[in-house]
Amino acid sequence: MENLVIHGTYFTSKNMNEVESHEDHLICIDRCGTITRTLSPTNDEYSQILNDARQEERLIELKANQYLLPGFIDLHVHAPQWPQAGLALDLPLTDWLNHYTFPLEAKFADSHYARYVYQDFVHQLLSHGTTTAMMFGTIHNDANVELARQSIMQGLRAFVGQVVMDNPEQTPKYYRNQSSTTALHATEQFIKKIFALAKKTSLTVVPVITPRFVPSCTDEALTGLSQLARQYDLPVQSHLSESDWEHGYAIKRFGI
Structure with missing residues (x-):
């Protein structure tokens, strides 16, 4: 019945x-x-x-x-940037990242802060009719697992990415993976934790391979992430040509 x-x-x-x-x-x-x-x-x-x-x-x-209506699907949303939604729009991408966004995302090393933000973030998505989201997290394992956990608790179909950014030339010391090796290890641990959560729920929760963008990642990290994507059969998300700076950087670095 x-x-x-x-x-x-x-x-x-x-x-x-x-x-x-x-x-x-x-x-x-x-x-x-x-x-x-x-x-x-x-x-x-x-x-x-x-x-x-x-x-x-x-x-x-x-x-x-x-x-x-069917639930809306958000194909690209930065969960940790929720506290600055609608703000900090006065700078071009590279300056905006360093002045506003990297300092904000670094705060998610605090799992209590992550829980506070993500609880509200997921609630707001659902309250506006979004029932599925492809999300960027941060470099922090515990915070990203909390984002997945909040999604499960509140009923959001979640595709969650642990951000990788290990290139010391383009990322600040206070907010980067120590090396490609540590970044890849942390990503694989994140994948296993999300798989464990997925076994306990009927909701969809999927880990997503997430090199932030070309400038943030070394060649070693990009190669290792591609191997993890194939090994675990996972989707990949990143950024492509968001600005003239990023576009020019990729061409200069890879010669294409």
Whole structure:
């Protein structure tokens, strides 16, 4: 039996280019929060399920101007930058990173601070309709695991990346991996911890290989991360050509 029934109009994707609406339908949800089926008014069980849910107070009736939508998917969000959202927009990328963002992200070495920020961050994503997010974390293992844990606790489908930045020429001493070796070891430990969390939940939580961008990583780190991606069959995220500086740096370094 359905634990909850929603009655009204919902929208869903028909394919990559089309969206379709379904009016006066029933959306049936089980105790785990999973949609088990949807019923149109022409379905033989429609009236019985609608009446039973209404009598047993398991029915949510959408108003004429209310619609049910699929959860939004955020394909790129920096979780540790939540405290400066909408702020610190006055500098070009390389100056912005060093003046505002690297100092902020370095604070996530404090796991209590990470829990405080990420608890609110995940809540805000969900409250605005985002149910899946591809996220950058920081270089800190414990903080990134906390981001995954908060996602599981609050019900967010999470793809979490432990940032790698080991290039001493382009990253500050106070916020960088000590070496490519330590960066790769920390990344693999993070992967194993997220896999362990994933075994304990029905929600999707996936570790993501995350070289921050070309300037932040040595060749050794990039090569090692690619090997981890293949070994564990994981997605990879990074940045590409965010600014003239980054674009020019990559061309100069790799000659392409």
